[in-house]
Amino acid sequence: AQSVTQLGSHVSVSEGALVLLRCNYSSSVPPYLFWYVQYPNQGLQLLLKYTSAATLVKGINGFEAEFKKSETSFHLTKPSAHMSDAAEYFCAVNISPWSGGSNYKLTFGKGTLLTVNP
Amino acid sequence: DAGVTQSPTHLIKTRGQHVTLRCSPISGHKSVSWYQQVLGQGPQFIFQYYEKEERGRGNFPDRFSARQFPNYSSELNVNALLLGDSALYLCASSFGRENTEAFFGQGTRLTVV
Numbered sequence: 741a742q743s744v745t746q747l748g749s750h751v752s753v754s755e756g757a758l759v760l761l762r763c764n765y766s767s768s769v770p771p772y773l774f775w776y777v778q779y780p781n782q783g784l785q786l787l788l789k790y791t792s793a794a795t796l797v798k799g800i801n802g803f804e805a806e807f808k809k810s811e812t813s814f815h816l817t818k819p820s821a822h823m824s825d826a827a828e829y830f831c832a833v834n835i836s837p838w839s840g841g842s843n844y845k846l847t848f849g850k851g852t853l854l855t856v857n858p
Numbered sequence: 859d860a861g862v863t864q865s866p867t868h869l870i871k872t873r874g875q876h877v878t879l880r881c882s883p884i885s886g887h888k889s890v891s892w893y894q895q896v897l898g899q900g901p902q903f904i905f906q907y908y909e910k911e912e913r914g915r916g917n918f919p920d921r922f923s924a925r926q927f928p929n930y931s932s933e934l935n936v937n938a939l940l941l942g943d944s945a946l947y948l949c950a951s952s953f954g955r956e957n958t959e960a961f962f963g964q965g966t967r968l969t970v971v
Binding site for chain 1: 903913914955956957
């Protein structure tokens with residue numbers, strides 16, 4: 741079974757400040773990990789994904805995340821927040837294709853709402 | 859190139875009614891997955907279809923069913939609607955069964971009154 745815990749349902753930062761959104765996962769097999777962003781009344785947009793290549797993953801809009809197996813974490817960061825980053829962010833886990841499993845589905849965390857103050 | 863399209867965008871139904879939601883995946887994608895997102899929560903997996911066969915089912919009652927057509931589009935059906943079925947229903951498409959990169963549609967907002 742897999743699960744995702746996102747620490748902090750709401751994170752507030754000032755424009756230009758560092759953004760840090762926390763995600764811890766649990767998986768009995770090697771995982772693939774994802775960060776998605778959701779703007780109000782819209783679907784999910786993929787920000788970045790970890791697929792067992794580089795542990796530091798760069799995504800769109802200046803976001804990046806680092807996979808740390810020892811800490812079972814995949815935290816999302818951005819050096820300088822913009823007003824346009826205000827949205828809800830979801831971390832998700834799937835099993836890797838080479839894990840030998842058969843149930844390929846995304847398991848999401850509960851989300852973190854990011855607000856950016858001027 | 860068109861992304862994942864879902865219809866309708868909004869829907870209001872009465873308790874006990876039946877609803878059908880539709881999804882067209884990205885051209886060339888053979889996998890369609892359905893998710894339910896209740897307000898304030900992350901999406902929950904309902905079904906995955908790949909090559910027109912059910913490949914995965916989440917923890918949802920039998921009132922929920924789905925199918926995939928030869929052109930890889932999909933329908934999600936919900937019978938005997940309950941107030942608790944009110945949610946945003948998201949469709950995701952991916953090329954392969956492994957969902958290594960899933961693209962989501964805008965969703966269908968279902969309100970049950």
